[in-house]
Amino acid sequence: MSFREKTAWISLLTTLAVWGYYFIALLRALSAGNADSGDLLGMFVGCVVLLVAVQIVFGVVVAARMPGAASTPADERERLIEAKATRIAYVVLGVGVMTVAAVSPFLAASAPFMFHDASTANATLIMANGIVLAVVVAELVKSGGQAVLFRLGNAR
Amino acid sequence: MTSSVPIRNAIRRLRFEHGEMTQAQLGELAHVTRQTIAAIEQGKYSPSLEVAFRIALAFGVPIGEVFEWVG
Numbered sequence: 001m002s003f004r005e006k007t008a009w010i011s012l013l014t015t016l017a018v019w020g021y022y023f024i025a026l027l028r029a030l031s032a033g034n035a036d037s038g039d040l041l042g043m044f045v046g047c048v049v050l051l052v053a054v055q056i057v058f059g060v061v062v063a064a065r066m067p068g069a070a071s072t073p074a075d076e077r078e079r080l081i082e083a084k085a086t087r088i089a090y091v092v093l094g095v096g097v098m099t100v101a102a103v104s105p106f107l108a109a110s111a112p113f114m115f116h117d118a119s120t121a122n123a124t125l126i127m128a129n130g131i132v133l134a135v136v137v138a139e140l141v142k143s144g145g146q147a148v149l150f151r152l153g154n155a156r
Numbered sequence: 157m158t159s160s161v162p163i164r165n166a167i168r169r170l171r172f173e174h175g176e177m178t179q180a181q182l183g184e185l186a187h188v189t190r191q192t193i194a195a196i197e198q199g200k201y202s203p204s205l206e207v208a209f210r211i212a213l214a215f216g217v218p219i220g221e222v223f224e225w226v227g
Contacts, residue, residue, distance in 0.1 A: 002191045075188040076204055077195060153195035 003062065003069035004078050005150035010058045011143035018051045019136045026129060035122060044132070085145035089138040096134025100127060161202045162227025168197050170215045170222065177214075185214035 001009075022043060029035040063070035074082065108123045171177040179197070180190040186207050195201035196211075203211070212219040 002189050005191070069189070072189075075192050076207060077188065077192040077201055150191070153191070153198060153200040 002078070002150065003066045003072075004074060004082075005147065006062050006066075007059065008143050008146035008150060010055060010062065012140060012147055014051060014054050014058065015136065015139055015143065018047050018054070022047045023129075023133065023136075030122070030126070035125060037125060040125065040129075081146055081149040085142045085149065088145055089142035092141045093134055093138035096137055097131060100130035100134060103130070161199055162225060163202055164199070164224045164226045165196065165222055166224075167193070167211065167222060170217070174215055182211065182214055186210040 025043060026035070026040060029040065104127050107126060110123075167182070171179070171182060178190075179193040183190045183193045186193070186203075187210060188203070188207055192201065192203075192207075196203050208219055208223055212222045215222065
């Protein structure tokens, strides 16, 4: 497995683990009706910091075991794979963000009936996390796409 | 050998004929990774003209002896 393939797998698995935990916790809080904006913001920031730290640590470990490969620029096939995966992820991001935008008015209108209190805070929380989810899914598509293309060996 | 590109290559045979050169060694000479050389050998990836010429140069043969159009 090349250095860049390992990096793609690290990104895929750590993103899935950290943001999977975050969104499961968010859904539980919303379902229980005790979603506190302050707590969720703290958890969001904590997840960002954790993800960055974990990816740096794994990246350093992999780079230490493959010193030559880590310092070498990506070759043409690797650049092609990265470009293809990024292109697909960009489309996914666009669809995700537009979906959140389209659903937002309906969510705001139904928020008083969906949640225990009549404030729009929860609706705003869901919209914001909807955008975060779109970004996370796009990132998963990008790193997952790279991992698959590297495995297949086919950059087409 | 699986192939998804209409180009056949003799890289594996040429590597063995040139002192059993490894994919990694050829990759260094062609400025690509070992995995890219493996993908080219298996017909999964078509290299650019530059990389194709570098590979031919590494073997000291014309490019037509390394790659053949079969499409």
